[in-house]
Amino acid sequence: MVFNPLKQIRLKPLALGLISSMVLSACIEIPQEMSEDTASANDSENQENSDTAGQTDPISSSDRDLALPNLSFNYANITLPEHFLVNNYPDSMPFQKAVVEYDNTPASNPITDAGATLGRVLFYDTKLSANDTTSCGSCHIQSFAFSDPERLSRGFDGGHTRRRSIGLTNGRFYESGKFFWDERAGSLEEQVLLPIQDAVEMGMDLTTLVGLLSAQDYYPDLFTRAFGDSQVTRERIALALAQFVRSIISTTSPYDLGRAQVESPLDDFPNFSNQENQGKRIFNTPGNDLPSCAGCHQSEAFVGANPATNNGLDRRSTDDFGIAESTGLETDEGKFKTPSLRNVALRPPFMHDGRFRDLDDVIDFYSRDIEDHDNLNPFLRDNRGQPIRYRFNRDEQRALEAFLHTLTDTQMINDEKYSDPFE
Numbered sequence: 001m002v003f004n005p006l007k008q009i010r011l012k013p014l015a016l017g018l019i020s021s022m023v024l025s026a027c028i029e030i031p032q033e034m035s036e037d038t039a040s041a042n043d044s045e046n047q048e049n050s051d052t053a054g055q056t057d058p059i060s061s062s063d064r065d066l067a068l069p070n071l072s073f074n075y076a077n078i079t080l081p082e083h084f085l086v087n088n089y090p091d092s093m094p095f096q097k098a099v100v101e102y103d104n105t106p107a108s109n110p111i112t113d114a115g116a117t118l119g120r121v122l123f124y125d126t127k128l129s130a131n132d133t134t135s136c137g138s139c140h141i142q143s144f145a146f147s148d149p150e151r152l153s154r155g156f157d158g159g160h161t162r163r164r165s166i167g168l169t170n171g172r173f174y175e176s177g178k179f180f181w182d183e184r185a186g187s188l189e190e191q192v193l194l195p196i197q198d199a200v201e202m203g204m205d206l207t208t209l210v211g212l213l214s215a216q217d218y219y220p221d222l223f224t225r226a227f228g229d230s231q232v233t234r235e236r237i238a239l240a241l242a243q244f245v246r247s248i249i250s251t252t253s254p255y256d257l258g259r260a261q262v263e264s265p266l267d268d269f270p271n272f273s274n275q276e277n278q279g280k281r282i283f284n285t286p287g288n289d290l291p292s293c294a295g296c297h298q299s300e301a302f303v304g305a306n307p308a309t310n311n312g313l314d315r316r317s318t319d320d321f322g323i324a325e326s327t328g329l330e331t332d333e334g335k336f337k338t339p340s341l342r343n344v345a346l347r348p349p350f351m352h353d354g355r356f357r358d359l360d361d362v363i364d365f366y367s368r369d370i371e372d373h374d375n376l377n378p379f380l381r382d383n384r385g386q387p388i389r390y391r392f393n394r395d396e397q398r399a400l401e402a403f404l405h406t407l408t409d410t411q412m413i414n415d416e417k418y419s420d421p422f423e
């Protein structure tokens with residue numbers, strides 16, 4: 001079994017207190033031991049009905065019990081804070097837009113509670129791997145902001161992934177709608193089926209998977225609620241997984257709490273220490289003609305600018321050519337997707353290959369090691385064409401790091417609705 005530290009975190013009383021809906025959290029914390037034959041008592045009328053709150057609806061699979069709340073969690077109507085809806089950056093930052101303008105949800109796959117609930121079950125179901133050992137949640141672990149503490153992740157058969165697992169916070173707000181470090185998946189709906197079939201990650205073929213899922217006792221009902229009938233298809237698997245992943249958004253970090261109290265993201269936040277406010281200033285307006293970190297880590301979702309870019313990690317690309325591997329263009333060599341910085345402090349090591357152990361190393365890199373790659377983003381060159389050096393001093397470095405920590409959303413990473421529903 002893959003070690004999942006989430007299991008130890010999710011029952012802490014602190015975590016519970018943070019969950020917005022106490023009713024919902026209360027009804028799923030009740031441990032349930034149900035045998036195979038009581039599983040059929042799963043009654044589809046109960047799910048929407050709040051008068052059964054206080055009980056779970058456990059359904060046995062061959063080895064792990066699935067426990068879903070009778071009352072569905074809210075995935076479809078998550079209230080976005082005001083600062084996601086309106087762009088309050090000054091005109092001096094013309095690249096900035098409101099977070100909602102980056103939304104990549106297609107009209108053909110809006111998030112529904114039943115669809116995301118099915119997606120959650122699929123996300124944590126080891127049946128999606130060839131030998132029933134590995135789920136999406138094995139490499140995208142909630143307590144590590146849906147990334148993996150290992151530099152490279154281990155697949156179903158013990159092999160290592162080529163690149164680092166990407167944290168899934170705010171995937172909904174990547175403007176390009178493209179996924180993976182090399183952006184080879186054109187949409188999230190396309191992306192979610194690829195790890196299942198990947199020879200290292202899950203090693204499953206989709207025809208077998210459709211048959212296997214159809215045979216589980218808990219899926220017919222979940223598919224019916226999500227799609228109107230119990231038929232399992234690869235398209236429906238993709239739609240549901242994408243809905244769940246898109247529902248994983250962070251809106252309740254210290255950054256958001258402070259931001260709600262001021263007019264502009266550039267104002268000092270009352271809940272921040274001087275050091276955190278200093279770090280925020282350096283991030284947005286580093287001065288000395290240096291480029292804003294926010295120029296590439298854009299909006300208040302802190303997502304990568306579109307298109308993907310090269311930030312000077314290497315002078316030359318030798319073994320990983322980034323998006324050139326999918327576009328075939330030399331001018332794309334060494335360009336990678338920029339992950340959202342939301343929850344970044346929870347998911348070291350950093351960059352596509354996990355080369356930096358901690359945020360200190362990342363800031364050291366921007367401070368003095370940006371390399372002269374042919375495709376280096378022009379933003380990172382000075383007026384003589386040389387790679388710039390931020391040259392942060394010790395105080396500035398600590399401040400920047402403290403600021404990045406304010407993007408950690410403990411409520412999100414403890415939220416039961418994103419957690420493993422199998423026990």
Ligand code: HEC
Nearest residue numbers: 136139153154155161163164165166179180181192195201
């Ligand atoms: C064995 C580990 C492993 C498993 C299992 C796994 N992933 Fe991943 N995931 C990764 C790695 C590594 C990457 C980065 C790969 C790359 O970019 O080339 C990744 C990337 C992603 C991305 C791209 C994020 C972005 O911002 O571009 C998404 C979304 C994702 N995985 C979702 C899933 C889903 C859904 C499943 C289950 C169906 C899953 N993963 C299973 C390791 C894994």
Ligand code: HEC
Nearest residue numbers: 292293296309311336337338339350351352362366377379
């Ligand atoms: C020119 C665009 C650009 C600028 C400016 C920029 N970044 Fe980045 N950043 C990137 C790209 C691209 C990546 C991903 C590179 C990779 O993995 O190959 C990245 C990655 C990161 C990561 C690691 C994220 C992860 O999940 O591994 C951190 C942290 C980060 N940047 C912080 C900063 C800070 C702080 C600044 C300002 C001092 C900054 N960046 C300025 C483009 C930029």
